[in-house]
Amino acid sequence: MDNETLINEVAQDLNIPEEKVSEMVSLTVRFLTEKLAENTQVVIENFGVFQPQKKSEYILRDPESGERHLMPPHVEVGFKPAPQWEKRIIEKSEE
Amino acid sequence: MGMNEIVFMKDIIAFIRSKNATFSHEECEQFLEQLFGVLSEGLLKEGEVKVNDLGTFKLSEISAAEDAETLSDTQSSNVVYYKMDFIPDETVTDSVNALFRYFEPTVLKEGVEFKDIPEVLKGEESQTSWRSTIFRIETAQENAIPTEPEQEAVSAKSPEYIVEDASIPPSISEMPSQVPDILTSSSNLRPKKGGSKKRLIWIPIVAGMIIASASLFFFNSSKKLKSEVVPRPAERSLDHALQVIAPKESSDSVRKRHSTVAEKKVVKKAILNEGQTLRLLALDQFGNKEFWVYIYLENRERISNPNRVPQGTELILPDTSQYSIDAEDAISVEKAKLLGKEVLKKFS
Numbered sequence A: 001m002d003n004e005t006l007i008n009e010v011a012q013d014l015n016i017p018e019e020k021v022s023e024m025v026s027l028t029v030r031f032l033t034e035k036l037a038e039n040t041q042v043v044i045e046n047f048g049v050f051q052p053q054k055k056s057e058y059i060l061r062d063p064e065s066g067e068r069h070l071m072p073p074h075v076e077v078g079f080k081p082a083p084q085w086e087k088r089i090i091e092k093s094e095e
Numbered sequence B: 001m002g003m004n005e006i007v008f009m010k011d012i013i014a015f016i017r018s019k020n021a022t023f024s025h026e027e028c029e030q031f032l033e034q035l036f037g038v039l040s041e042g043l044l045k046e047g048e049v050k051v052n053d054l055g056t057f058k059l060s061e062i063s064a065a066e067d068a069e070t071l072s073d074t075q076s077s078n079v080v081y082y083k084m085d086f087i088p089d090e091t092v093t094d095s096v097n098a099l100f101r102y103f104e105p106t107v108l109k110e111g112v113e114f115k116d117i118p119e120v121l122k123g124e125e126s127q128t129s130w131r132s133t134i135f136r137i138e139t140a141q142e143n144a145i146p147t148e149p150e151q152e153a154v155s156a157k158s159p160e161y162i163v164e165d166a167s168i169p170p171s172i173s174e175m176p177s178q179v180p181d182i183l184t185s186s187s188n189l190r191p192k193k194g195g196s197k198k199r200l201i202w203i204p205i206v207a208g209m210i211i212a213s214a215s216l217f218f219f220n221s222s223k224k225l226k227s228e229v230v231p232r233p234a235e236r237s238l239d240h241a242l243q244v245i246a247p248k249e250s251s252d253s254v255r256k257r258h259s260t261v262a263e264k265k266v267v268k269k270a271i272l273n274e275g276q277t278l279r280l281l282a283l284d285q286f287g288n289k290e291f292w293v294y295i296y297l298e299n300r301e302r303i304s305n306p307n308r309v310p311q312g313t314e315l316i317l318p319d320t321s322q323y324s325i326d327a328e329d330a331i332s333v334e335k336a337k338l339l340g341k342e343v344l345k346k347f348s
Helices: A003-014 A018-037 A084-094 B009-019 B025-046 B090-096 B148-156 B202-228 B238-245 B252-264 B278-286 B289-298 B330-347
Strands: A040-044 A048-055 A058-061 A068-071 A074-081 B005-007 B048-051 B055-062 B079-088 B106-108 B119-121 B133-138 B160-163 B269-271 B314-316
Touching: A003 A018, A003 B025, A003 B048, A018 A040, A018 A048, A018 B009, A018 B025, A018 B090, A040 B009, A074 B079, A074 B090, A084 B025, A084 B079, A084 B133, B009 B025, B025 B048, B025 B055, B079 B090, B278 B289, B289 B314, B289 B330
Parallel strands: A040 B005, A058 B119
Antiparallel strands: A040 A048, A048 A074, A058 A068, A068 B106, B048 B055, B055 B079, B079 B133, B133 B160, B269 B314
């Protein structure tokens, strides 16, 4: 499912213009991005949690060339699904 | 880099409304429920959903070929594994790494060692998502014809979570206990237009308790402060000034005390010379003219007017410790000066 299909389906379900849904999606994504950049977790009820996680520096070694690089620290964004996903996947596996 | 804050859907609603006031609270709430409901359905049906500028969600069934160590029992026909991934968009990755954008990989020369920094082989570092979530599902056996009660028993079994990344940060492993109520409130994917509103009752209750305890704390503190505050002295009159500073001479007990003190200490006396005033005597004896007032107080019964003290008058010199007479102490001098002014008012 791509972004356009997602917006289209939400607009149909809510019976509101696609432009409005598109704007809301953009604002939601912007909020998520800003909060993650502020090292803040974002909880979406029934869906999951977006979490930023700092990764420390490490040395990357190429076994072929023997070169070693000191890789700088960075932040990764992870997603932890809500427990409701258990039941949904069970139902999917039973189909 | 600990995670300090957690925000929820209500914060997203507030943000959306702050950017566009035409959106009502209910509209935003329904939108968010619908958005993530459609997203969840799309993920389950199609296995992949992309949200522009956010990232891609993937859900797929996996086999032992992909991860033999973790999926040890896929030989069994009634166990299925699903893996959920989230690959953040470059926009998000760049944004969260803004602080580290000036850092670049550095080539290390031979012999350069860092004891505390781990070494990873190329190809083994995490390439895609930060971590994946694996769901282990036990299904009914192939040959069995499950009856309704058996099917219910099978579906009622809750699958286990197996996390691919073994090095689970403490914050992640603690997540379910931190936000269990929020995530488990409902399993509905795509709610109806009306939508059920959830009320987080515990937040205002806890906030109310915190406010009440803080109010009690400050109330008690202010009460304590009030009782400790010393009231300002009353308006200075000559008598009051004398009571505060000069020793009392009215009671016999005080006189007895003074005489006792006098017995222990030598009473100094001086005779006023020709042309000498109380001020000049004070300057001569104590180093500052302002201490004349203590000479006057010590000799009040002999001095009718401090401005006119006859030559040859024998005067008892005040004890410096008794009156805190110290020419080098500005406070002492100022105190004497103020007292002197009060005394002179009577004679002006």
